Each structure stands twice: as C-alpha cells, then as structure tokens.
Amino acid sequence: HWPRELLRTLTTHAEVGPPPGAPTGAPSLLSPDAVLRFDWRFTLDGHELTREELHRLAEASRPAVRLRDRWMLVDPAEVRRALDRRDSRVDALTALGAALTGTTGESGDRVPVRATGWLETLRERLTDPDRPGPEPVEPPAELQATLRDYQRRGLDWLHRMTSLGLGCVLADDMGLGKTLTLISLHVHRARQESPPGPTLVVCPASLLGNWQREIGRFAPAVPVRRFHGAARDLEGLADDEFVLTTYGTLRRDAERLAATRWGLVAADEAQHVKNPHAATARALRTVPAGARVALTGTPVENNLTELWAILDWATPGLLGPLSRFRRRWADAAESGTDPEAARRLAALVGPFLLRRRKSDPGIAPELPPKTETDRVVALSPEQTALYEAVVREGLEAVAESDGLARRGLVVKLLTALKQVCNHPAQYLKESDPVLTGRSGKLELFDELLGTIRAEGAATLVFTQYVAMARLLESHLAARGVPTLLLHGGTPVRRREEMVRAFQDGAAPVFLLSLKAAGTGLNLTRAEHVVHFDRWWNPAVEAQATDRAYRIGQDRPVQVHRLIAEGTVEDRIAALLRRKQRLADAVLSGGEAGLTELSDAELAELVVLRGAR
Known part of the structure; x- marks a missing residue:
C-alpha cells in the first residue's frame, strides 16, 4: 500500500x-x-x-x-x-x-x-451576440426604413461577423425582415471610407423581382442590376452596387461570377445548398468574397449535415471535414445519447448562427399583428409568350367593338391575363397538365410554402378560380402535402367538417375559393394567408384575410400577395397602393370600373413590361 x-x-x-x-x-x-x-x-x-x-x-x-x-x-x-x-x-x-x-x-x-491573447477576446465577443462591438452600428441615414430593435441587433451582429471576415447564418423566422437587414448591412459597408466591394445576392428565380423591389424601396440610391437571362453584364461594377442572380444562373455561369472579387456574397433561402455534393453548392463555393452571409428560415430541415453544408460555405473549415463532423458531433447529437455533444456543438455553431423566432420574448410584441407583403415574380417564358399573344389579340378585338360588347371583351381580356399569370394550364384548360417548370408564380408558391411548413405553421391559400385551386390541390398532393379544398359547390355540412378538421390540424394547407370562403369562417389556426391571384377589390381580399386575423388569433398573421411582374396584376397593385384615379375606379367598381377605360388607358394597364 x-x-x-x-x-x-x-x-x-x-x-x-x-x-x-x-x-x-x-x-x-x-x-x-x-x-x-x-x-x-x-x-x-x-x-x-x-x-x-x-x-x-x-x-x-x-x-x-x-x-x-x-x-x-x-x-x-x-x-x-x-x-x-x-x-x-x-x-x-x-x-x-x-x-x-x-x-x-x-x-x-x-x-x-x-x-489566449486576442483569440480569447474574439471568443468573448462571438459568444455574446448582444454585446456591443467597439463601435455599435447605427442604421444608415440613407436607409428608407425604421429598423426594429431586433433588426438593429441583427445589423450589428452581421457587421461584427463580416468585418472580421467571418461568414454567418441569419436564420430568423419568415417575416422578421432578413432582406431588410441584409440591405442595411450593404448600405453601411458601402459608405465606409474604403468600401469592401459590391454585394452579390444569389436567390431562387422566384425571388429575383422581390429583391430588386425591396432594394429600390429601402435603398433607392443604391445601384442594382440583375445577372440573369440575357442580361448578364458585370462591366463597370461600382463598390456600392447590388448584383442579383439565381442559383440556376450560378450553376451555368459560375466562372464569370468567380472572376469578380465580391465584398459580400449572400445566399438567400440557403437551404438550396444544403446538399454539399450538389452542383449548386459546388458552384457557390467557387465565388470568392470578403464575407459570406446565408439567409434561411430553415437552417436544419432533416439532419445536421444540412447545417454543416451551409456553415461550411459561410465559414469554410470551422466545422472540419464532413466525415469528422458527423463522427465527432452530429451522430452523437442526433441520437440523443450524448447531451454533452449537443452542448459542445451548440457552443461551436451558436456564434455563427443568429436564430430568432416570432415566439421569442421581445420579438412578437414588436411585430404588427398583421404583416402584408407583395411577393413579385417573373413570368416563365411560356407565360410571357401566352401573355403577349392574349394582349395583342384582346386589344385588337376591343378596338373593333363598342358598348356592351366592348365591356364584355375587356372583362374577358382581364380574366384571360390573370389566368395566364397563374398558370398556363389554367388558361389553356388542360385536362392532365404538367404543372412544374411552367409558372413563375407556382415556383414562388412552392418556395414560400416550403419555408412556412418548415416552421410548422398552417396556411390559407385563396384564389378566385376553382380551377386553379384544383391544380394546386393536385400539385401539392404529388408532393405529399395534405390539403383541404373548399369552394362554392361544397355542401354546408361538409364545409363545417372541413373547418373543424383544419382547426384540429388535419392538414397544413387550406385551399379556398375567394367568393365562397371570403366571409363567415373562423380559421385562426393559420398564421399565413396567401392570395395566389389578386382580386380587383381590396376590401374582398381583406375580408378573406380576416378568416385568420380575427378574435381568437393569438399570433401575428402574415399575408402574402403573389404578383406577376410587369403584368396587369403588377399595375393594379401599384394603382391600389397609390390610390390614384384608376385605383378609385377599382375600389368602387372592380372590373366594371375598368371596362370604362379608353383604349389607350387599357393598353397602358395590360401591356407586358420588362423587369424594373
């Protein structure tokens, strides 16, 4: 012993x-x-x-x-x-x-x-996202928006990370303003004494128009261009410029994009690169940048490999090779057998990922109870050709008629154009249509619904056309998304059963005919309302929205209006916002008011315009 x-x-x-x-x-x-x-x-x-x-x-x-x-x-x-x-x-x-x-x-x-040394100082700064940096960032004076407190904290955090050359993931819930926060960061960086360079935003094609509009709205002095389609020019880039491109264009033209040294690259809806071996993710990694920011409301949809893929693009090497990450962190954390592994992984990932939910303390009280967003999307090539043909033939027919017949032709033209904006299959009345890849609006709807479902929220989808509701029902069924469909032909008893089923969680998506379901229903389970097509009278849309936004709703409601860019939908939306003379006609009489327009005014309303 x-x-x-x-x-x-x-x-x-x-x-x-x-x-x-x-x-x-x-x-x-x-x-x-x-x-x-x-x-x-x-x-x-x-x-x-x-x-x-x-x-x-x-x-x-x-x-x-x-x-x-x-x-x-x-x-x-x-x-x-x-x-x-x-x-x-x-x-x-x-x-x-x-x-x-x-x-x-x-x-x-x-x-x-x-x-030790400055590494310990850096560790302390990173582990406290609310801790002010050496110089807290104030929202840029040029920004045409008032940031909420949590958005100001997000801007300060993004600046802190990107100024260190560290990538990061802004993973706020939908509706908390990730786009505005990123625009604020760009404006702040661009006005520095030595601007770091232009910003490249890579996003799904369905969000391209929305990004351009948001930049024009919140930072009108900032130059912005699209690198997409035939317009793929990078000559004469300014340091304060935004360049918008899509994941599809990135795959095809990665070499040209990689030839520019970007001050910042932002990947919107970054779950598109969650597969590190896919062509999109590989192409994105080739684009050099002083800093990288991933924007996503769903950083993890299925497993932690997706989180590794997004973070390894944003800050390459932080998590090590994928095989070691799975062995050292993910397997133990996902199995639930090693709580300490999950804690260590959170300590490693936490400083690089800012995640705020609407349910977090201090977030929801700052949100308005109802947030309304116009989501603009470009027509597909097939839609563009159809739209232009319908306009050409429709205007010729209107010009050759008068009186009651002319009014009927105007209504027919407007109806046809709205159906083309929805989906070619609706306008062409196809019996067994192929739905994917033909409608920009449907692509945007898929993108939007994917994010909503990942958050676990329920959605009301309104359309004025039963035929379009049935196409959406078929489309979602093919993707394994349960739906309910209510229209004017639904019996009263079945209607009541469907309302109870939705409120009890039987399906995450409720497809509704605007006229049949715009009043009299209580659907407070839904946090999101999607207007797939625009109604000429905004009061009718508001009544439909109030199926979710009513007494008994204890969460913020988000309203999404899908608008085809450059079309009659786009023009009507702008008129309704400005409440000019034509808007008054729409507010009072809907389509009937529009039938009284002159030929020139009608042409101004319906002729397809290019992206703005």
Whole structure:
C-alpha cells in the first residue's frame, strides 16, 4: 500500500492563441491563412511541469518517481500520452473552434483548451451576440426604413461577423425582415471610407423581382442590376452596387461570377445548398468574397449535415471535414445519447448562427399583428409568350367593338391575363397538365410554402378560380402535402367538417375559393394567408384575410400577395397602393370600373413590361 501523501494527479490542457511576439490586437480580417500556436500544458497536482520534467518521468518507466525533491506516484501510461502531444501551429478557424468548445480531441480523449491573447477576446465577443462591438452600428441615414430593435441587433451582429471576415447564418423566422437587414448591412459597408466591394445576392428565380423591389424601396440610391437571362453584364461594377442572380444562373455561369472579387456574397433561402455534393453548392463555393452571409428560415430541415453544408460555405473549415463532423458531433447529437455533444456543438455553431423566432420574448410584441407583403415574380417564358399573344389579340378585338360588347371583351381580356399569370394550364384548360417548370408564380408558391411548413405553421391559400385551386390541390398532393379544398359547390355540412378538421390540424394547407370562403369562417389556426391571384377589390381580399386575423388569433398573421411582374396584376397593385384615379375606379367598381377605360388607358394597364 502506497502512502497517501504520494498520490498525484497528472492533468493535461492546451492553450491556443497568437505566438509569442505577435501583435496584441486581433487582426481586422480573420482569414483561414492566419496561423496560431497550439501549446500543451501539463500539471501535477496544480504545479506546471516542463517538458524536461515530463521526460524524466517517462524515463523512469515506473509509477514511483522522485521529482523536485519529493516522491511522486504517476501512471506511466498517462506520462506517455502526455509526451505524445506536440506543440503545433494551427489555422485560425481550427483554433477558434477549439476555443469556442473549450475542448480538443475525439470523445475518448478529450482535453480542455484555453484561449489566449486576442483569440480569447474574439471568443468573448462571438459568444455574446448582444454585446456591443467597439463601435455599435447605427442604421444608415440613407436607409428608407425604421429598423426594429431586433433588426438593429441583427445589423450589428452581421457587421461584427463580416468585418472580421467571418461568414454567418441569419436564420430568423419568415417575416422578421432578413432582406431588410441584409440591405442595411450593404448600405453601411458601402459608405465606409474604403468600401469592401459590391454585394452579390444569389436567390431562387422566384425571388429575383422581390429583391430588386425591396432594394429600390429601402435603398433607392443604391445601384442594382440583375445577372440573369440575357442580361448578364458585370462591366463597370461600382463598390456600392447590388448584383442579383439565381442559383440556376450560378450553376451555368459560375466562372464569370468567380472572376469578380465580391465584398459580400449572400445566399438567400440557403437551404438550396444544403446538399454539399450538389452542383449548386459546388458552384457557390467557387465565388470568392470578403464575407459570406446565408439567409434561411430553415437552417436544419432533416439532419445536421444540412447545417454543416451551409456553415461550411459561410465559414469554410470551422466545422472540419464532413466525415469528422458527423463522427465527432452530429451522430452523437442526433441520437440523443450524448447531451454533452449537443452542448459542445451548440457552443461551436451558436456564434455563427443568429436564430430568432416570432415566439421569442421581445420579438412578437414588436411585430404588427398583421404583416402584408407583395411577393413579385417573373413570368416563365411560356407565360410571357401566352401573355403577349392574349394582349395583342384582346386589344385588337376591343378596338373593333363598342358598348356592351366592348365591356364584355375587356372583362374577358382581364380574366384571360390573370389566368395566364397563374398558370398556363389554367388558361389553356388542360385536362392532365404538367404543372412544374411552367409558372413563375407556382415556383414562388412552392418556395414560400416550403419555408412556412418548415416552421410548422398552417396556411390559407385563396384564389378566385376553382380551377386553379384544383391544380394546386393536385400539385401539392404529388408532393405529399395534405390539403383541404373548399369552394362554392361544397355542401354546408361538409364545409363545417372541413373547418373543424383544419382547426384540429388535419392538414397544413387550406385551399379556398375567394367568393365562397371570403366571409363567415373562423380559421385562426393559420398564421399565413396567401392570395395566389389578386382580386380587383381590396376590401374582398381583406375580408378573406380576416378568416385568420380575427378574435381568437393569438399570433401575428402574415399575408402574402403573389404578383406577376410587369403584368396587369403588377399595375393594379401599384394603382391600389397609390390610390390614384384608376385605383378609385377599382375600389368602387372592380372590373366594371375598368371596362370604362379608353383604349389607350387599357393598353397602358395590360401591356407586358420588362423587369424594373
């Protein structure tokens, strides 16, 4: 039996930080090429050992050794493991990952890590997203919007991350203003003494028009161009310019986009790159940028590999290779068998991901109870050709008629154009149509509904056409999305059953005919209302919206109006907003008011215009 006073405990930890003699301040840009030291420290009952003393313990090859004029009892196997740990140099992101988790090594041999120098300062800044930076960011004076408190915090956080050269993920719920926050960041960066360069936004094609409109609305002085379709020109880019492109264009023209050094690249609806092996994700990785920001309301839809893919694009190398990430973090966290692994993963990922939900304290009270958004989308090539043909033939017919016949032809023209805007299959009355890839509005609807469902919310979808509701029902059924469909032909008893079923959670989507379901229903389970097509009288739309936004609704309601860009829908929406003379006609008489327009006024209303 050894005397108790001989018992000793050999412990190991690592210190990671800048090497001796390095500048004391953190670099303004933390690049993957930055190198830091990874130094091992060994202690025996609280007393630090030198490497020489560790070698003497190892050479003894026995548990009882004499060191510093004292007999000590040390496990020789522990000593050998300690000697195997070598001081080394590591890249900045590996060092930062170790500093954030506080450990290094695999689960069976995990060792504590302590950050030093500016790395420790950086760790403290990153782990407290509400902690002000050296210079808190004020919303730019040029911004034509008032940011809410949580949006100002989001802007400050984005600035803090991007100014360090670190990528990040803004993962707020839909409706909390991710687009506005990103626009604010761009304006703030562009007005710096040395602007970092233009911003590239990559988004689904269905959101291209919406981005351009939002920039024009909130930052009208900022130049913006589309890199899409035939208009793919990057000549003469200004440092304060926005360039908008789509994931499809990125795949086809990645080489040209990669030839520009972007100050910032933003990936909107970043779940589109959740498969790291897909062509889209590979193309996105080739585009260089001073900073990268992913925007998504659904950072994880199925498994943690999706989170790895988004973060590894935003900040390459932080999470290590995918195989090691799965082995070290994801498998244990997903299985639920290792809560500590989930905690360490949260410590590593948390500083790079800002996630706010409408249900979070301090968020929902700041939201208006009802948020209305016009979501603008371009027509597909097939829709464009159909629309132009209908306009040409319709205007010719109207010009050759008068009186009651002319009024009927105007209504027929407007109805046909709205159906073309919805989907070619509706206008052509196809019996067994192919639905995908033919309608910009349907693509936007899919994008929108995917985000809503990922949040676990329910949706009311209004259309004035039963035929379009049936097409949506078929389309969603093919994707495995349960729906309910209520229209004018639904019996009263069945109507009541469907309302109860929706309120009880039987289906996440309720398709409704605007006239049949615009009044008298209580559907407060829905947090989202989608108007697939526009009604000429906004009061009717408001009544439909109030199926969800009414007494008993205890959550904010978001209203989405889908509008085909450059079409009669777009023109009517603008008129309704401005309430000019034609808007008064629409408000009072709907289509009847429009039948009294002159030929020139009618042409101005319906002729297809290019993207603005």
